[in-house]
Amino acid sequence: KCCNLTFEKCDTRVFRLLDIAYDAGRAGGILPTVMNAANEIAVFRFLKGGMGFLDIERTVDHVYNAFKGRNTDTDLSLDLILDADRESRIMAKEYLSKWE
DSSP, rough: OOOOOOOOOOOTTHHHHHHHHHHHHOOOOOOHHHHHHHHHHHHHHHTTTSOOOHHHHHHHHHHHHHHHHGOTTOOHHHHHHHHHHHHHHHHHHHHTTTOO
């Protein structure tokens, strides 16, 4: 006997990080890297017990919005991606340090 699965459209007002991920995917450039790096820092801090679950979203949103104006698809290189990853992680840590 098998179960039937049903899928509904996700409410991106409730699950804001999904909306940010979709936006990063559409925008391309460095934004997927920025979103991922900030998310990794925030989730790591959450798992260590250093912040609340909703602070993950706040952190990613803060870092992501800081980089939106800097996004470019032209001349996207490995160095640019690595720099964006490093800067995003630093910015996320600085943002989270305000709540310590």
